[in-house]
Amino acid sequence: MxxxxxxxxxxxxxxxxxxxxxxxxxxxxxxxxxxxxxxxxxxxxxxxxxxxxxxxxxxxxxxxxxxxxxxxxxxxxxxxxxxxxxxxxxxxxxxxxxxxxxxxxxxxxxxxxxxxxxxxxxxxxxxxxxxxxxxxxxxxxxxxxMDFSNPYKEYEIAYKNQLKEIEIFEKNTPQVTIENACFKDNLINSGKTLFDENCATCHQSDGSGSIGPNLTDNYWINTIEKDLFKNIFFIIWNGSDRNPTMRAFGKSGEIKGNDIEKISSYVYFINQKSKKPLISKAPQGKKITEWRKI
Ligand code: HEC
Incomplete structure (x- = not known):
């Protein structure tokens, strides 16, 4: 026993x-x-x-x-x-x-x-x-x-889970708005990628301009905000009233606030901090030297 x-x-x-x-x-x-x-x-x-x-x-x-x-x-x-x-x-x-x-x-x-x-x-x-x-x-x-150890099935499951996680993450992280958006160094690189995808067709990858104006000079057609970064954010969000070619990327939901902050950081960077492109479109709009005074 x-x-x-x-x-x-x-x-x-x-x-x-x-x-x-x-x-x-x-x-x-x-x-x-x-x-x-x-x-x-x-x-x-x-x-x-x-x-x-x-x-x-x-x-x-x-x-x-x-x-x-x-x-x-x-x-x-x-x-x-x-x-x-x-x-x-x-x-x-x-x-x-x-x-x-x-x-x-x-x-x-x-x-x-x-x-x-x-x-x-x-x-x-x-x-x-x-x-x-x-x-x-x-x-x-x-x-x-069965599906055990099938790499394709495994990949599919992992992929689906990842998509779900991204969805949850996006839902739970509030998107940046024009009130709390600000220039961030660490957003420049991802901003450039997004700029290449969405904006380069009209502004060139370096922002030197073609259909749209040169974004690297001090001449601005639209000056709505008193701060350069906010002004950029505003135009990407609302588009241009004068020229519908520059559409309202944010308002229409085409690009989310967080991504607009990234793109704006990139545009701010090429306008203020990086070397100017050798060839660029002729200036359009007013020359602005001090943003706070406009
Ligand atoms: C289909 C072409 C097109 C695309 C795509 C486009 N733009 Fe524009 N953009 C324009 C035009 C045209 C203007 C000039 C608007 C005006 O005259 O008011 C403009 C104006 C601007 C301005 C204001 C310039 C100024 O001097 O007032 C900024 C900033 C800008 N675009 C950024 C972007 C960014 C960032 C993207 C990508 C998310 C983008 N644009 C995508 C055509 C485009």
Missing amino acids: RSRVPSFIMIPSFLSVIIFMFYVFLRSYNHISYLVHPITVFFLIVTMVLLWILESINNLIFRKKLQFLAEEEKRKIFEENEGNYFYRLYKFIFHDPKKMNAGVQKIDHGFDGIIELDNRLPMWWVHLFYLTIVFSAIYFFSYFL
């Missing part, structure tokens, strides 16, 4: 196998996350402790029962159950060192005069071997008949 595997070992082992199967077969359905939830883990630990207590009570009862057995039977049972479960498990896996060399067969090769000892295979080796067979069977089915 005592030599069977204790339940507080048996149950977690079974559970791990079940969780492994879940992981392999149902991975694409995201159910695995419930299994490693803190509440599940807590329950598992509580169950283990209860099982351990139950096991101890069981042992106590068994010891009481032993008193009614004959002396000879008692001795045999004690010998079999020497030490705790882990000691017996160790003995089972690595063999009892006392019995290890008893009854080893010798195989005579004959032709080369070498005599081979036919040792028993160690238990840990044999069981590991069985385990690999079970594992390969599960893996074979999951790999060839």
Whole structure:
């Protein structure tokens, strides 16, 4: 009775196998996350402790029962159950060192005069071997008949999750408006990328101008705000009243506030901080030297 595997070992082992199967077969359905939830883990630990207590009570009862057995039977049972479960498990896996060399067969090769000892295979080796067979069977089915380990499927799931994350991020981060937008050095690079995509067709990539005016000089057609950065933001948001070719990118929802802040930072940068392009469109509008005074 005592030599069977204790339940507080048996149950977690079974559970791990079940969780492994879940992981392999149902991975694409995201159910695995419930299994490693803190509440599940807590329950598992509580169950283990209860099982351990139950096991101890069981042992106590068994010891009481032993008193009614004959002396000879008692001795045999004690010998079999020497030490705790882990000691017996160790003995089972690595063999009892006392019995290890008893009854080893010798195989005579004959032709080369070498005599081979036919040792028993160690238990840990044999069981590991069985385990690999079970594992390969599960893996074979999951790999060839299901989506497990399919890189395309994996990519699709990761991609979808990422899109979802971006959506959530965009929803939760308030977009910048003209009130709180300001020039930021670290936005210049991403601003340039956006400028190339949305504005370069009319203003050139370096802002030197073609259909639209040169954005790198001090001449401005539209001067609505008293601050250069805000003025740029304003025009990108509202477009130009005089010339609908410069459309209202922000108002129409074509470009979001955060991106307009990036583009404005880039335009501000090429206007104020970087070298002027060698060739540019002739000045249009008024020359502005001090923005605060307009
Ligand atoms: C289809 C062509 C076109 C596109 C695309 C375009 N613009 Fe313009 N932009 C113009 C024109 C034309 C003007 C002149 C408006 C006017 O005369 O009031 C202008 C004016 C401006 C001005 C004001 C210049 C001034 O002197 O008042 C800024 C700043 C500006 N654009 C930035 C941008 C940015 C940033 C983008 C990209 C998001 C962009 N534009 C996209 C054509 C365009």
